[in-house]
Amino acid sequence: MMTEELVIMRDRQAVTTSLQVAKVFGKEHRNVMQSINNKLQSAENSADYQSMFVSGTYKDSKGRTYPMYYMNRDGFTFIAFGFTGAKADQFKLKYIDAFNQMEKQLQQQKPLSLPEQISLIAKGYESLSADVKDIKDRMGLPGNMAHSFSKKRNAKIINVLGGKKSNAYCDKNVRAKTYRALFSSYRETFDQDRYNDLPMKDFDKAIDFVNNWYPPFELQQQIQMANAQLAIV
Template sequence: MNNLVIMKDQQAVTSSLQVAENFGKSHRHVLEAINKKIDSAENSAQYKTMFVEGTYKDKSGKQNKMYYMNRDGFTFIAMGFTGAKADGFKLKYIEAFNKMEEQIKTGGFKIPSTMAEALRLAADQQEQLEVMKPKAIFADSVATSHTTILVGDLAKIIKGNGVDTGARRLFQWMRDNGYLIKRKGADYNSPTQKSMDLGLFKIKESSHVNSDGVTVVTKTPKVTGKGQQYFINKFLENNSVISR
């Protein structure tokens, strides 16, 4: 019963998956109840602020629809659940919402200020909330970040989350899989067109004067927030080992 409520976009929320599981309901029926609220002519705009659509992967790897819901959305859905057991779960959810909202309000819940903190928060939540699926949380943590990091720093974060790798092996993997240019030359280790089109990297250019008095321009690939989400998800989905 841990983490009935989590933080998403600095708001206390739960999910349709959690509600279905804890109240012993079919997830399909919970989705139908939410869709009915959203599609209703009266107050439909308000309902749309209570429920945010998301996705999760089932055991076969298929992407399926789910919803995140805030306290008001949960109240509308759960009010139709009756019985002593249902009432007990409602009280637990109310308590969980209260605690999370208080933590957010008072600062007891630390909002991530760095990429490492965001990823660590996501990893902690994934360990305690298996049903929510870790990749969605990682995506929420880093997808919209404007912070870019070096490939070596990305390797450390990935390794810290259980995937055996290092900077050299990650560079090699990225070259072998078409994310960085492996052809020796001035563009060696630069992002490929594929990577740039996907928004996975930005290029940092710097210059210095060498001992011969020649100005040398160097290009360093830096991983964007979207790229961090992309690569972390890719390796953590199967707990991959990056060889070489």
């Protein structure tokens, strides 16, 4: 096992993760997480522990997101202290060596050359692009997009009911039933319980959905019957 796999650089600090510690020492990750949570929740020295651990997340092979912790050398020492046995001691020594190497590397860092700066910036953009994609995959609609979607939805309702002055639109019962029918189709299509919870990446699909939606047959008949009646004076 190579030492550089054990420790990474994050925010200019040598750290490891609860996930990596669990993997290296053959522990269940949930047990390592519990040990860290117990430290953080203990009244004694809790402020000191909080400087040793920072919460983060990781994705499993199926793309599901789970919590983990980043920890510095002190945090690792606290967690690994209870791991016993010759094999555990061997891994502790490897970790200590890895922390030493990474911290030495951080201390000796020289100003980057221009090609190195360009390379670092390029990597930063790649990371930013990945972060933006991740946000779009998970985040609900921001205010401007939610407003745009609402306008599109309302315009569609007005259209299928025959305009704002139509009998069907003026009939609150028919109008409410049409809104409910649209939402029911939306929920079935996008598996969302609220319009604004729609992931940003699906916004264009949702707009296409609204544009192509029409009421079910029975409701269409009800709308036509309402509009066929003489306007109530």
